Each structure stands twice: as C-alpha cells, then as structure tokens.
Amino acid sequence: MSLRNTLEFLLYDWLDAPALIERPRFAEHSRETFDAVMDTCERIARDKYAPFNRLIDSEEPRTEQQPDGNLHVVLPQATYDARIAYAESGMLAAAQNYEHGGMQLPYLVEAAANAFFGKASISIGANLLTVGNANLLMAYGTPSQKNVFAANEFNGRWTGTMCLSEPQAGSSLSDVATRAELEEQGDPLGPRYRLRGNKMWISGGEHELAENIVHLVLAKIPGPDGKLIPGVKGISLFVVPKKLVDTQGQLTGVRNDVALAGLNHKLGWRGTTNTLLNFGEGKFPVDGKAGAVGYLVGQPGEGLKCMFHMMNEARIAIGMAATMLGLAGYEASLEYARTRTQGRPVGAGGKDASQAPVRLIEHADIKRMLLTQKAYCDGALALLLYCARLVDEQHTGASGAADEARLLLEVLTPIAKSWPSENCLEANSLAIQIHGGYGYTRDFPVEQYWRDNRLNMIHEGTHGIQAMDLLGRKVLMEGGRGLKLLAARINDTIEKALQQPELAVYANALAQALARVGAATKTAWATGQPAEALANAVPYMQAFGHMVLAWVWLDLAHTASSGDASANEASQACIPAMSFFYRYELPKIDAWLRVVESRDMTCAEMPEHLF
Amino acid sequence: MSLRNTLEFLLYDWLDAPALIERPRFAEHSRETFDAVMDTCERIARDKYAPFNRLIDSEEPRTEQQPDGNLHVVLPQATYDARIAYAESGMLAAAQNYEHGGMQLPYLVEAAANAFFGKASISIGANLLTVGNANLLMAYGTPSQKNVFAANEFNGRWTGTMCLSEPQAGSSLSDVATRAELEEQGDPLGPRYRLRGNKMWISGGEHELAENIVHLVLAKIPGPDGKLIPGVKGISLFVVPKKLVDTQGQLTGVRNDVALAGLNHKLGWRGTTNTLLNFGEGKFPVDGKAGAVGYLVGQPGEGLKCMFHMMNEARIAIGMAATMLGLAGYEASLEYARTRTQGRPVGAGGKDASQAPVRLIEHADIKRMLLTQKAYCDGALALLLYCARLVDEQHTGASGAADEARLLLEVLTPIAKSWPSENCLEANSLAIQIHGGYGYTRDFPVEQYWRDNRLNMIHEGTHGIQAMDLLGRKVLMEGGRGLKLLAARINDTIEKALQQPELAVYANALAQALARVGAATKTAWATGQPAEALANAVPYMQAFGHMVLAWVWLDLAHTASSGDASANEASQACIPAMSFFYRYELPKIDAWLRVVESRDMTCAEMPEHLF
Known part of the structure; x- marks a missing residue:
C-alpha cells in the first residue's frame, strides 16, 4: 500500500x-x-x-x-x-x-x-523550524518584524531557528542565563537589545543554505538591580538575525555577533546541522561592541508564551517525523519480506526441506512484525492528521468549535509527540529484525531510520517532560475540560461502533480503557501531592497514548466498514490493523496503569546509594 | 555499585x-x-x-x-x-x-x-568464538584435531570462527549449499575434503591478529548421485584452517583456498570484523586445484548436532554480551545522573525556581529509568550466571543432577539469549534518554552501547528462532520434563519466599505467573497444530522470559533478606529492584499471554495485499 x-x-x-x-x-x-x-x-x-x-x-x-x-x-x-x-x-x-x-x-x-x-x-x-519560526513572528511580531523576517522565511530567502536550551540547563528553561540589555527602545525592527549567552542544540544554527538565518532566542532582561529574574517569568523572546538587515529586508553588510562554537556529532538525523552558538562574545562586534543585536518579540517576560506557539507546532511535527521514519522502515521491510526467500512455513508435520523456500512474508512472525509496524505507523499518522484537522478548526472554525479544538490540541499534543516517538522507533527496530543480519548493515536503509528516530523522544521536550505536561497540566487545565472533551469524542466513536455488530466488542474494550484511564487520572491525584501523582507520569502517558490510538483505530475501522468509504486497500486494511491493535496492544495499558493507580513510589523512593 | x-x-x-x-x-x-x-x-x-x-x-x-x-x-x-x-x-x-x-x-x-x-x-x-570453536573440537574432534587445532586456539596462537550462514539462506540451515567432496579418507588430521561455497556473517573471518584462523564450516557431502541431500540431515562439519598446517601444528607455508570476499559494514559491534568468505573458488589453489581443504569433524551428516554444542554456548554468551552492554549504559547514565544538575523536583506547590537546580538523580522519572535498567541488567546477569552454574553441574555434578542441569539449560537457553537481547537493549535506550541531547551525541558512550546491542536479537539465532525453539521444541522435549524441572525450581523459590512475610505477596504473584505460563503452553498446543501454536511464539517467549526473571529476582531477594547474605549494597538493592520488577514488569505478561492463549491468528491470516 x-x-x-x-x-x-x-x-x-x-x-x-x-x-x-x-x-x-x-x-x-x-x-x-x-x-x-x-x-x-x-x-x-x-x-x-x-x-x-x-x-x-x-x-x-x-x-x-x-x-x-x-x-x-x-x-x-x-x-x-x-x-x-x-x-x-x-x-x-x-x-x-x-x-x-x-x-x-x-x-x-x-x-x-x-x-x-x-x-x-x-x-x-530544516524547513520545519523555518516555518514554525515565521509562524511565531506572524502571531507575535510587529508589522515590521513580519514584513522583514517572517516574509523572507516564507519566500525561502532566509531560514529560521529556535534557540531555547543552554549547555548548563537543557530542558530547564527557568535556568536560561542568556542576558539581554536594552540598547535602543525605538528601533524600527522593535526594541533593540544586546544579547550575551550560549545556546545549545540549535538545529540549522549555522550554514550557508540561505542568505541569512533568523534566530528566535530566549533570554532574560535584567531587573533594575542588574540581576536576572529567576524562573520562567523572567524570560523574553528576541529575533536575532545572523546578518543585520534593514527595514526593507536587505542585508546591511554587517555581521551580527553570533558565532558558531561547534557542531554536535550525532547518532543520526545528520542531514541537519546541530550547533552550539555563542551570542555576543565579541567575535563579530557590532558598532565596535560585543553583544548580539536582537529585537524584542512580544512583551518582556512573555517569551515562553510566545515560544510555546512554536513549540506546540514543533511537537506535532516531531510526532510526524517519528511516524514517517516508522513508515519508511515499514515500507523497506515489507519490500524485503516480499522478495527475500528464506525457510519454510511450519506445517502439520513440521518443516519440509524438500520444498522450495518461501518468501519471508509467508512466515507468521514476519507478518506479526509487519502488522505491528503498520498498526503503529498508520495509527500515528491518523492521529497526527486528526490533530492537523484540529489546527484548521482552531483557526477557521466557529468560535465554540475553535475553542474546543484548541483545548483538545492541548491534551493531545503530548501524545502526538510522545507516542510516535516511542512506538514508531520500535517499529524501526522491527524493520531491522525482518532484515536479519542485512538489517544491521549499512547496505540497507533501516538501521539509519532507527538511528534517526531515536532523537524524537529527546528533542522538543523529552518523553519525561511530555508526561509531566500531560498528567501535571493538560488533563487538569480548565477544570479538566480538555479531558472531558476528549472523552466525549471517544464516546461518540464508541456509540457509532456499537451500532455495527462486528465492531461492538472493540467498542466495549475502548469504553473500558477510557474508564480505566479516567479513574487512574483521579487516583493519581487523589492525595493532591504532585510528587506522588507524577512519579509514574510516563507509564500514565504510555497508557493514555495506547487508549488514544485504540480510539483512532476504532474510528478508522468504523469509517472503513461503513458504506461511504471508498473500497481501496487502505480502507480494507483498517479492520485487521484495528483488530491487531485491540488484541496485541491495548491490553498493555493494564500493566502501565497499575503503578499509576497505586501511586507506586518504588522508583521515587529508591535510596541513591543502592543504585 | x-x-x-x-x-x-x-x-x-x-x-x-x-x-x-x-x-x-x-x-x-x-x-x-x-x-x-x-x-x-x-x-x-x-x-x-x-x-x-x-x-x-x-x-x-x-x-x-x-x-x-x-x-x-x-x-x-x-x-x-x-x-x-x-x-x-x-x-x-x-x-x-x-x-x-x-x-x-x-x-x-x-x-x-x-x-x-x-x-x-x-x-x-572475537575471543568468544575462539573458545567455543576449540570447545567443540574437544567434544567432537579426533585426538589430532584436538592437539593441532583446539590446543593452538586455547594457547592464543590461532583464532576460531563458526561458518554456518550463507548469503542466500540466512537462518535456514537446511539450505546450506556449500559442497564438500572427499579427497583422502586417511589424512592424519581427519578425512580430507575439498569445500566450495560462500559463507556470510562470519565474525573474525579474516584478520592478522593471530598466526592462523580455524574455521568450522557446515557443508554437505554429495550423495552417490552427486546431489546434495535436502534438509539439515545432509549437513556435515569440517575444520578448515586459513593456512594449512601439519600434524605438529606448524604452518606448512601453503595458503588454503579461503578468500575474503568483503567486509560487512555494520551499525555497531565494529571492533570485530564480519566477513563474507569464499571457500574453494580457486583464488588460492592447493596442489594446483581449487577447493578449500577441510577435515571432517565427527560423523558425516551430524554436522548440525556438533555445531549446536558451540551454538548453545554462543547463545548464552550473546545473552551475556547484551547484559554487559546494558550494564555499561547503566553505569554511564548513573554517573551522569549523579553529577549533572538540572531542574528542580516537583514540590507541593510545583517547582521553586529560586532554589538551586538539583542533580538529575533527584527526579522521580530519572530514578524510574535507572531502576528499570538495574532490574533488567542485574536480573539478566543473575540468570546468565545461574545458567553458567548449570553448565558446571552438567559437567561435574552427579549423574542425576547433571542430567537435570542439561535439560534445564535446554529450556533456559532461549531465554538467556533473547531476554537480555531485548530488554538490555531497552535499558541502553533509557541510558540515552537520561543523558538527554548529550546521549544522542558521540561525545558520550551510550549511543554506541545501544547500536552495539542491537545485534544481539539477530545473531546466533534471531528472536523469532529462539521463540520457535522455546515453544516448538524446548518446552515439549522429553515429554515436557524440562518445563516441569523449571517449574519445580520456581516452586522451591516460592515455598522459601512464602516463609518470609515481606516476600509472600511476591511469591503469590510468581505462583500465578507460573500457572498462567503453564496453562498458556497447554492452550497454545491444544489443537496440536504447529501453525496455530507458534503464530505467537514471540509474545509467549516474552512472557516466559519475564516469568523467569521474576523468579530470579525473588530468589535473589530471598537470599538478600535471609540472614546469611553479606550485608553489602548489592544485597540490599535486591529488595527494591525485585519489588520494581514485580510492580512494573511482571504484570506485562498478561497482555503477551492473551494472544497465545487465544491462538490469535490476526497476524498470520493478514492478507498480503493489505500490508
């Protein structure tokens, strides 16, 4: 297919x-x-x-x-x-x-x-970040920032980055130490600051693929005492071009004080440079002074809010990246399994070596590994397009529907990012396995997909951070309304599926899973102690993700089995893939939820000296 | 620790x-x-x-x-x-x-x-294969083969390989096409044949680390009609030195007709050459004739039986390799978590950014990832040493005990190979995750461990082959006596643990798991159809493995909590690690066994055109 x-x-x-x-x-x-x-x-x-x-x-x-x-x-x-x-x-x-x-x-x-x-x-x-960068400027930038920076990213002249992490802080943005000092409030490109600090893990941070690079940089404006404000409240956002430009978007010929300190040498994802950048160390002084020139975007202290506009988009894009790597491995291993002959199927009397070898795809375990990949990757793709559809609803729907879409996206984003990152990585491992020894060589593409995909559980918020976001924030926000909205949509699917006799058993399983996840959410928070609730946030997210994917698969199967779906093979494949997911995957949520429901503190309480 | x-x-x-x-x-x-x-x-x-x-x-x-x-x-x-x-x-x-x-x-x-x-x-x-090769010759070789080949492997002069796979056949040994034709029955090094064929995935197949390389090669002796006998029954074993030697173990100065065709370029495990070897293509003619000189080991047609002597040893060694890679990643990530400061723990009121950042190991999710690695890797190490102890029992125990050890090893070998290959690979992924972005770079060792470890589910019998061996052969052999012996040992542990109040809950959980695996074994075979029983052999092996590891952990915890264990930290750590395994891991067997018990054919029956 x-x-x-x-x-x-x-x-x-x-x-x-x-x-x-x-x-x-x-x-x-x-x-x-x-x-x-x-x-x-x-x-x-x-x-x-x-x-x-x-x-x-x-x-x-x-x-x-x-x-x-x-x-x-x-x-x-x-x-x-x-x-x-x-x-x-x-x-x-x-x-x-x-x-x-x-x-x-x-x-x-x-x-x-x-x-x-x-x-x-x-x-x-690294087109993904360019579009996200420009979209952020369209949402929060001044008219001149839109015309100068965003427009030239959309038209392809320039590329964009997001500069959040610092070498000493990683995921902990409250520890951002890059400092921004006001130079000129009235610059036509926005209040002009000078920035000093180091930014780590910057994808596309230096190259000559385009005329200029537009960095969006989180930094802190010192208070009146000259000190940085602790925590995320002190963070502001700046647009910092690699080369300075005028209000017409023309290069002024002056290089900004942003210097490449080094490239990261990665396990995979090697088509994109990943850099450590030094801002304002004086390597390229501007007007004779050290300090990278940056223009404030949005209000001081609201940098993180602005950046999240870009991060949410980036998280969905990461989920899509993980999914497409998964599908690439699936296609490669399917092709291999269809052409490579090896061994014989197990018959009633064992194997008959006098018969000709069969193709790999005729072995049950190869089919299991193919169907697992398909259920993971096609399911993830469906979820991500569902989220994309919600983005359209948020932007162009009627006000109630738009708000509902916004809130559903809040709840689904951690799943859209984390679930494919984990499961489509596993799919890539299965693609290697189907290839046997050949899959372990660089003569076949699957080992690279697996290496490339390992990044996705790390960047744009690690797995652990997605889980804290889901259980610590998203299912609680607005009085739990996001979770209720999701449950309502899942119940709609259950209701529809119950109308079709062949889907009823799955609808009931989904109803149970939904109830179980809902109950676990409550039990996790029963003591009101974040340390207890969140100790098992990752297993919670794994179970939540599987429940969401089970919902997606049942909804797909309903579409496929109702009269109005076209009779193509993608549609026909939905029933067995859904069936696989309910038989082989959904039951895994029990083990994950047990520790959430019991607020198990075995890990959290492990004495350090016993590790 | x-x-x-x-x-x-x-x-x-x-x-x-x-x-x-x-x-x-x-x-x-x-x-x-x-x-x-x-x-x-x-x-x-x-x-x-x-x-x-x-x-x-x-x-x-x-x-x-x-x-x-x-x-x-x-x-x-x-x-x-x-x-x-x-x-x-x-x-x-x-x-x-x-x-x-x-x-x-x-x-x-x-x-x-x-x-x-x-x-x-x-x-x-590649010392592992050298010892295994020499051990095989000690078991099946003639006195001169032992004195010439094995002795010079043990003393370090020469290295050894095992040559099973062929490019066209992979795991399917019945399709071995290498041909061996008799040249001289009375050679003092054993009946002398000339071999012609290609062998793939040969570790240590060519190098100059030692004076000579001793290849053990599976090949078929043609029947009277000149044709090769189909299936594994036609396979014989030959010792084929890279350089010809005399009966004193001295090089004769004649190069044997074994040629390196190429190196495999691998995802990891790059310290060992992996080769495609051409035997007998005439690149190095011996006495003016093409054909690699090889000496028959054991009886004609019993090559696979001999080779399994080496393969069983190799499979336990692969489990150990996977385990040690897992432990290497665990140690690296533990060190990183103990030294790297980042973020703040979640308190009753959330996070307090005005406090100093804490070390990674103070975060609950980091501890979860560390304890998971520890439970996987220390548990696997214990299982492998348990198997090693059984090898000693098999070789030096009283006859009844020796036979029991032999049969237990038969049942446990697929687990000893597969369980660490799968789970300690996952441990390596967690070690990367703890390092965050740094773990994805080659500046830290964990990405290499993960790449190296990916081989272990493939070589020396893939995961799928181990699973077929376990459910299709090992739990059935000798009327199921091996499985009964294992159950008896598990029950001994349960009985002991029930005596200690703090272990009773785990003992009961293990008893349930054992009963469940036993029942699933029966249900899988209830129809007597291998195609149905084995369709879910891998999930069966995963569940079986988790049950075995739960047994190992409970037995370790019993030792640790009984008075005679020394009070070191390895002992103290057993209780929380065991507790983790029972709470977070053992419950996973339910999902795996469901499809075994129901003989689920969703995968096996998936129509090919719908993939």
Whole structure:
C-alpha cells in the first residue's frame, strides 16, 4: 500500500477534507488543488530527497576553518538542491494568505503533503523550524518584524531557528542565563537589545543554505538591580538575525555577533546541522561592541508564551517525523519480506526441506512484525492528521468549535509527540529484525531510520517532560475540560461502533480503557501531592497514548466498514490493523496503569546509594 | 555499585560458588583463586579494553588491496594489544584441564570474569568464538584435531570462527549449499575434503591478529548421485584452517583456498570484523586445484548436532554480551545522573525556581529509568550466571543432577539469549534518554552501547528462532520434563519466599505467573497444530522470559533478606529492584499471554495485499 493511498483514505474518507473548502479561507481550493499539492511534494521528495538520504548520513556536516578564522559549515550539494526545490515548491508559505505569497492551504493538507518529505529524508535541511519560526513572528511580531523576517522565511530567502536550551540547563528553561540589555527602545525592527549567552542544540544554527538565518532566542532582561529574574517569568523572546538587515529586508553588510562554537556529532538525523552558538562574545562586534543585536518579540517576560506557539507546532511535527521514519522502515521491510526467500512455513508435520523456500512474508512472525509496524505507523499518522484537522478548526472554525479544538490540541499534543516517538522507533527496530543480519548493515536503509528516530523522544521536550505536561497540566487545565472533551469524542466513536455488530466488542474494550484511564487520572491525584501523582507520569502517558490510538483505530475501522468509504486497500486494511491493535496492544495499558493507580513510589523512593 | 560487588554477591551469596571447590575437578581452587582471576580480568579490561571502545567504533575494520592483489584487513593497534593481553591472561583456556595448559576453572567463574571484558568493550577482538570453536573440537574432534587445532586456539596462537550462514539462506540451515567432496579418507588430521561455497556473517573471518584462523564450516557431502541431500540431515562439519598446517601444528607455508570476499559494514559491534568468505573458488589453489581443504569433524551428516554444542554456548554468551552492554549504559547514565544538575523536583506547590537546580538523580522519572535498567541488567546477569552454574553441574555434578542441569539449560537457553537481547537493549535506550541531547551525541558512550546491542536479537539465532525453539521444541522435549524441572525450581523459590512475610505477596504473584505460563503452553498446543501454536511464539517467549526473571529476582531477594547474605549494597538493592520488577514488569505478561492463549491468528491470516 502506498503512502498516497493511505493519505487519501485519511483525508477524504476519514477527515472529510473537502468540507474545509466550504470555509471562506479555503474557498478557492478543491480536491484537485489538494491532490496537486500532494503530487508536487511526492515528486520532489522522490527526486530530491530520497536518493540522498544515505549520503547526508555518511557525509555529516563538518566545519572548515576559513582564512579569516571563521568556521564554515560544509554540507553536501544534495542538501542545497533539496532546500532549493522545497523553497521553490511554495510549501514554506503554503498556509499563508494569498497576499503574503501563500496558498491558503489547510494545515491538514500541508501536513499530509509534507509527509512525503519526512519519509524520503527526515533530516535533509530544516524547513520545519523555518516555518514554525515565521509562524511565531506572524502571531507575535510587529508589522515590521513580519514584513522583514517572517516574509523572507516564507519566500525561502532566509531560514529560521529556535534557540531555547543552554549547555548548563537543557530542558530547564527557568535556568536560561542568556542576558539581554536594552540598547535602543525605538528601533524600527522593535526594541533593540544586546544579547550575551550560549545556546545549545540549535538545529540549522549555522550554514550557508540561505542568505541569512533568523534566530528566535530566549533570554532574560535584567531587573533594575542588574540581576536576572529567576524562573520562567523572567524570560523574553528576541529575533536575532545572523546578518543585520534593514527595514526593507536587505542585508546591511554587517555581521551580527553570533558565532558558531561547534557542531554536535550525532547518532543520526545528520542531514541537519546541530550547533552550539555563542551570542555576543565579541567575535563579530557590532558598532565596535560585543553583544548580539536582537529585537524584542512580544512583551518582556512573555517569551515562553510566545515560544510555546512554536513549540506546540514543533511537537506535532516531531510526532510526524517519528511516524514517517516508522513508515519508511515499514515500507523497506515489507519490500524485503516480499522478495527475500528464506525457510519454510511450519506445517502439520513440521518443516519440509524438500520444498522450495518461501518468501519471508509467508512466515507468521514476519507478518506479526509487519502488522505491528503498520498498526503503529498508520495509527500515528491518523492521529497526527486528526490533530492537523484540529489546527484548521482552531483557526477557521466557529468560535465554540475553535475553542474546543484548541483545548483538545492541548491534551493531545503530548501524545502526538510522545507516542510516535516511542512506538514508531520500535517499529524501526522491527524493520531491522525482518532484515536479519542485512538489517544491521549499512547496505540497507533501516538501521539509519532507527538511528534517526531515536532523537524524537529527546528533542522538543523529552518523553519525561511530555508526561509531566500531560498528567501535571493538560488533563487538569480548565477544570479538566480538555479531558472531558476528549472523552466525549471517544464516546461518540464508541456509540457509532456499537451500532455495527462486528465492531461492538472493540467498542466495549475502548469504553473500558477510557474508564480505566479516567479513574487512574483521579487516583493519581487523589492525595493532591504532585510528587506522588507524577512519579509514574510516563507509564500514565504510555497508557493514555495506547487508549488514544485504540480510539483512532476504532474510528478508522468504523469509517472503513461503513458504506461511504471508498473500497481501496487502505480502507480494507483498517479492520485487521484495528483488530491487531485491540488484541496485541491495548491490553498493555493494564500493566502501565497499575503503578499509576497505586501511586507506586518504588522508583521515587529508591535510596541513591543502592543504585 | 560496582560490577565487582554485584558479581561477588551473585557468586558467593547466591550461587555458592565455593561449594564447587569440593568437587575433584576444582579441588585446587579457592575463593582466593576465583578472586585473583576476577582481579586480572578487571584490570586488563580497564587498561586494554575500555579506553579503546570508541576508537574501534570510529575506526571500523577496512580492507586494503595488497600488491599481490589480496585484501588485507586493517584494524587499530588497540585491537592487537587487547587480543595479546587477553591471550596472555590464560582466559582462553581457563576451563581446560591442567595438562592442556588450562586452569580447570569452573565455567561460572570464567563467565563472571569475562563479564568485565564485555562491559569494557564488547566487540574488540572475537575471543568468544575462539573458545567455543576449540570447545567443540574437544567434544567432537579426533585426538589430532584436538592437539593441532583446539590446543593452538586455547594457547592464543590461532583464532576460531563458526561458518554456518550463507548469503542466500540466512537462518535456514537446511539450505546450506556449500559442497564438500572427499579427497583422502586417511589424512592424519581427519578425512580430507575439498569445500566450495560462500559463507556470510562470519565474525573474525579474516584478520592478522593471530598466526592462523580455524574455521568450522557446515557443508554437505554429495550423495552417490552427486546431489546434495535436502534438509539439515545432509549437513556435515569440517575444520578448515586459513593456512594449512601439519600434524605438529606448524604452518606448512601453503595458503588454503579461503578468500575474503568483503567486509560487512555494520551499525555497531565494529571492533570485530564480519566477513563474507569464499571457500574453494580457486583464488588460492592447493596442489594446483581449487577447493578449500577441510577435515571432517565427527560423523558425516551430524554436522548440525556438533555445531549446536558451540551454538548453545554462543547463545548464552550473546545473552551475556547484551547484559554487559546494558550494564555499561547503566553505569554511564548513573554517573551522569549523579553529577549533572538540572531542574528542580516537583514540590507541593510545583517547582521553586529560586532554589538551586538539583542533580538529575533527584527526579522521580530519572530514578524510574535507572531502576528499570538495574532490574533488567542485574536480573539478566543473575540468570546468565545461574545458567553458567548449570553448565558446571552438567559437567561435574552427579549423574542425576547433571542430567537435570542439561535439560534445564535446554529450556533456559532461549531465554538467556533473547531476554537480555531485548530488554538490555531497552535499558541502553533509557541510558540515552537520561543523558538527554548529550546521549544522542558521540561525545558520550551510550549511543554506541545501544547500536552495539542491537545485534544481539539477530545473531546466533534471531528472536523469532529462539521463540520457535522455546515453544516448538524446548518446552515439549522429553515429554515436557524440562518445563516441569523449571517449574519445580520456581516452586522451591516460592515455598522459601512464602516463609518470609515481606516476600509472600511476591511469591503469590510468581505462583500465578507460573500457572498462567503453564496453562498458556497447554492452550497454545491444544489443537496440536504447529501453525496455530507458534503464530505467537514471540509474545509467549516474552512472557516466559519475564516469568523467569521474576523468579530470579525473588530468589535473589530471598537470599538478600535471609540472614546469611553479606550485608553489602548489592544485597540490599535486591529488595527494591525485585519489588520494581514485580510492580512494573511482571504484570506485562498478561497482555503477551492473551494472544497465545487465544491462538490469535490476526497476524498470520493478514492478507498480503493489505500490508
């Protein structure tokens, strides 16, 4: 089954993408325009991404010292070519207004079309952050910041980064130590500051793929006593270009004081540079002074709120990345299993060596590993497109529906990020396993998918942080309304499925799982002690995720088995894949929830000297 | 806690290694001699292995074309130095008789001492196969094969390989196509054949670490009609030296017709060359003729039986390799968690950013990830040493006990191989996770451990093959007597534990798990159809493995909590680690067993066109 078939089933049969056309923003679109965008992306991904995925892994980014003493990042030509092809496709601005050069494409279709690139080569270039960066500026920037910075990211001239982490602080943003001191309140690009500090793990932080790089940087403005305010409340957001620009978006010829300190040498995801950047150390003084020039975005002290606009988008994108790596491995291992002959099936009398060997796909355990991958990856893809559809609802729905979509996204985002990161990584491991020894060699692509995918449980908020966000914040926020909204949608699916006799048993299992997760949520918080509730936040998230995926699969199966679904293979495959998920996967939630329900403190109370 | 502490607890408190000294074979040993061997291995591993583990990964084996057209394998100097130090330690012959230059060391102590090398650098050199190869020859070889080949492997002059797989056949040994034709029945080194065929995945297949390489090769002797006999019954075993030797073990100066066709470029485990070898293609003709000279070992047609002697040993060694990689990651992540400060613990009112950041190990989720690693890796180590102790019982116990040990080993070997391969790989992933972004870089060792460990579910019989072996053969053999013996030992532990009030709840949980696994075994086979029974062999093995590990942990906890255990930290840590395993892990068996009990055919019956 091709990804295109799956996407068409999800968009047109399941999520009713054509209904979006009735909204004014999307009125000039049609299924034909949606398909045309997917055609273009599928073609560019096939021609400019997929053939170079191994190359960008084996020729990872490196630095060369230039005659002037600066570090130059060396990337393969294929990375330049892929970036140009992507920018020329218009996908950077796909969701933007027509007057800004955009296509006013629904986010749902944008996400679906971008899936082709993720599967072809997840790490070539770093377009994801450029769009997220520009979107943030569109939401919080001044008109000149939008016109100068965002516009030139959408049109492909410049790229963007997000600079949150620091070497000493990692996930702990309250410990951000980068300092921003006011230089000129009245600069036309926004209040102008000078920044000093180090930022770690900056993807796309230095390269020459584009004319300029737009850094969005979290930093603290000192109080009147000159000290930084502890905690996240003191954090503000700044736009810091690598090269200074004027209000017309032209380079002034002055290099900003942002210097590459080094590249991180990674396990995978090597098509994207990952950097340590020094801001304001004086390597490139501006007007004779050390300090990186940055312009305040939004209000002082609201930097994290602004950044979360970008982070939520990035988290869904990470889930999609994990999913597409999973699907890439699935396709590779399916192809291998269909062509490689080995061994014989077990018959009533054992194996008969006098018969010809069969293809791998004829062995039950190979099929188990294929169906596991399929259930994980197609299920994750469906969840992520469901979330993308909620984004469209949030932006273009009626006010009640938009607010509901916003809150559902709050609850689902930790799952959309964490579930594929964990389970599609496992899918990649199964893809290796199907290949046997060959899967452990670099002659086949699956080992790279597995290495690339290992990043996704770490960046944009680790697994542990997603779990704390889910159980510590999202299921509680607004009096638990987000969780109630999700439960209502799940109950809708249960009700629909109960109408179909062949789905009733699954509907009942889902109802039980929903009740169990709801009860565990309450029990976890029964003592009101965060230390007790959150001690098992990760097992809670694992169970919650499996329950959500079970819901997605039942809803897909309902669509597939109701008369209005097209009879393609993506649709027919829903019933066995759903059935697999309920038989092999959903029962796992019991073990995860036991420790949540009992507020098990075995781990939290382990004395350090006994480790 | 150091590995040494853990080993001492397991050897001396749990497995009563000193009792072995009462046996005639080990009479000259004492706890002091055991400790001295461990001292030596710990020191060599620290000095000659650990410092070079990253080097042998980044400088993987490569070939250079020699002036004579032959391929020469280039390895770092460190690999030569490590091999020399290991050979000089006498560990290659540790278990051999004194008159053969051995130490008559119990296998239990040999396995424990070798653990240090596995943790320091799993892939530098390939001593494991050399010892296994020589052991096989000691069991099945002629006196001259023992004196010439085995003796020179034990003394470190030569290395050994096992050559089973072929490029077209992988795990399917019945499809071995290498052909062996008789040349001289009366050769003093054994009936002399000429071999022709290709062998894939041969670890240590070509290098110049030693004077010669002793290949043990599976091949088929054609029948009178010149055709190869289908199936495994036609397979015979041959010893095929890289360079021909005389009956005194001296090189004759004639190169055998075994040629390196290429190196496999692997995801990890890069300290060991892995090769494709061409036997008998005529690159190095012997006496003017193509064909690799090989000497029959054992009887014609019994090659697989002989090879299994080596494979069973190799499978336990693979389990140990997986375990030591897991422990290496555990130690690295524990050290990191103890030193790296980041974030603040969740208090009653949330987090207080005005307080200083705490060390990672003070976060509950970090402790969860550490305790998971510890429970997996220490538990696996205990199981493997338990198996090693059974090997000693098999070789030196009274006849009834020896036979019981043999059969228990049959049942436990698939678990000893598969359980650490799967779970200690997961431990390595948690070690990466604890490091956050740093864990994804090559600046820390954990990503390499994870890559190295991924091999262990594949080589020496894949996960799927271990599962078929367990459910399709081992639990059924000799009328199910092996499973009954294991159940009896588990019941002994349950009985002991029930005597201690604080262990009773765990004893009951183990009793339930044992009953459940026993019932699932019966239900799986209720229809007598292998295709139905084995469709879910892997989930069965996962559940069986967790039940076995729960048994091991309860037995360890019983030892730790009874008065006679020394009061070291390894002992004290048993109770919380056991408690973790029963609360977080053992409940997982329910989900795995459900599909076994219901003989679920969802995967097996998935139509191919719907994948």
